[in-house]
Amino acid sequence: MEDWILGIPTPVAMALIALIGYFLGKRNHRPVSAEQAYARRELKRAKAIVKQLEEISREVRRNLASHQSSIAHFKERIVLMSSHENETGESWQTLCEEAERMLSPTMRLSAQIANAYDEVRQQANLLMTFTESRTDPLTGLSNRRALDDSLESLFAMKDRYELTFSLCILDVDHFKKINDEYGHLEGDRVLQEVASLIDNCVRETDVVTRYGGEEFVILMPSTDLAGGLIFAERVREAVEQRLKVTVSGGVAQASNTDEPQTLLARADSALYRAKSRGRNCIFCHTGDCVQEHPASDSSAATLAHENAEELLEEVRSLEKMLGQRESDKAASHQQKQAETV
Incomplete structure (x- = not known):
């Protein structure tokens, strides 16, 4: 005679217990959010x-x-x-x-x-930067107030000990178009993804802030202009490869004549040049002029080469089509002459 557990046949009860255990285990081992x-x-x-x-x-x-x-x-x-x-x-x-x-x-x-x-x-x-008053509620990054405090501290260290640092401004390309076409909820999700990716690329000593809207500012202590450019290009490539958007960037190194506002202004002018250049590239302000990062320039050259190849292919296709049209026209003319004779 079959054994029963709580009015259920033993094999069925054991199967239910195993099934419950499986789902509980799966729940406990869910991916980290x-x-x-x-x-x-x-x-x-x-x-x-x-x-x-x-x-x-x-x-x-x-x-x-x-x-x-x-x-x-x-x-x-x-x-x-x-x-x-x-x-x-x-x-x-x-x-x-x-x-x-x-x-x-x-x-x-x-x-x-x-x-x-x-x-x-x-x-x-x-x-x-961990306090609520210095944290951006959407991305969890530091906010403008935390940026101002950190800049003041880094300039004090620079003046006293001549410790250099660099600043990078990154801006999400065509962000208004994302909001207009897909809505602000999708725009917020994009900002969170970009913020998370930037946060994964920085060192523990770097300060990442949401500067406003779709702009992010990264402070990099003990980093010169070359190091800042390497970081910015690495983030640009990571965003392009992993996300459905691209970013443009401007980098500047703090100089002896700088103060917080002038340093931000120089990095912002480099960012503006990157935007006018076509976006998805990195520019820097050397203190004297604005220059494009060589890696961005090579990317642009590669893109231009690819565009040229596509244009050449279109020209060849057009020539082939025109040649075929002339051939058909000649054949039609010969046929009419034959019919006339």
Whole structure:
């Protein structure tokens, strides 16, 4: 006689249990969503910031501990001299020499603390990009306010330590057409995809912001103009290959005469040239003039070559068609002559 479980035959019950287990397992192993992937990247970035702050703190503590020992020794010498008022000028000379020896590490410590202050300030600006008031709600990237704070910090570091950095503006090509033809929801989805791709291409120390509309600004510390161009071209190629849109870009390196607005203006002028050039390319502002990135130029040359080949093929086809038409016309003329005769 067949066994029953809860009024159901045992084989049927076991099959149902296996089926339920299969669907539960499939549900638990579902692919990681875009939101989860973004959260993991942000968590990784936060850990890097905390690690940097810990290293700065350890360095300052180590230097302070060493300097505190020198101060304690110097203080003991002063107390000892005070208790022997009849000491000769020789002891005073020795004390002056010790003070001179301690002056150099004291000045070094002062510079290190100032440097640590600037580094902590820079890391604090990176931490501020996690706050809601400095985050773009659509893309999850930093917003214009976070960009202004980060630019101020990078210019302060540049002025104090001559640390270079570059700025890149990327703009989604024909974005208005996307909104007009497919609606704003599709436009928002495109912006989110582009933002996610850019965020995957940058380093942990870079700052990615949504500058406004379909424009994105990337700050790249310790990066010269050549490095900024390499990054921008890499993003341009990735967008072209993986997404259904293209981007144009303008890159500029901060100079000694720059301030935040002038640096943004130079990168924006390079972007404008890329747009007028035909889009899907990268231009840079060297400080003196605007130039096209060589890789973009070679891409344009390749495209021109392909267009020329297509045009040549069309000409050949047209010549063939005209030749056939002349041949048919001659044959028709001969036939009429034969009929007349």
